[in-house]
Amino acid sequence: MMRFNFEGPPVGEGDMSAECQRQLLPLVREIVQAAVASGWNQDDVLLAFVELTWDLYEKRRGDL
Template structure:
């Protein structure tokens, strides 16, 4: 399991900070998944779209099984 390191949220609730922090921590993981899938013959666009769809489903359903 990959570990993530988040500080306390900023007092002003700046969403840009959260987006930047998520991007900083998730980009290497996402890049690794996409590279492995492409190396196995999957379409990069399809893999990225599947990740977006999964993220949106998790957002809509607010799953507790994360």
């Protein structure tokens, strides 16, 4: 089971997006590596992440 240990967001003038990406990168890499080890194509997995996150973003926008 994966554990998520996010640190709090940056305070003040911090780059929110860069900090979130920094914290997510190890998790995404681990998922992609596991998928590739199971026979998935790395490009397909990465593209699936893009599509999934865009769908989540669009659904959130619809909730506003």
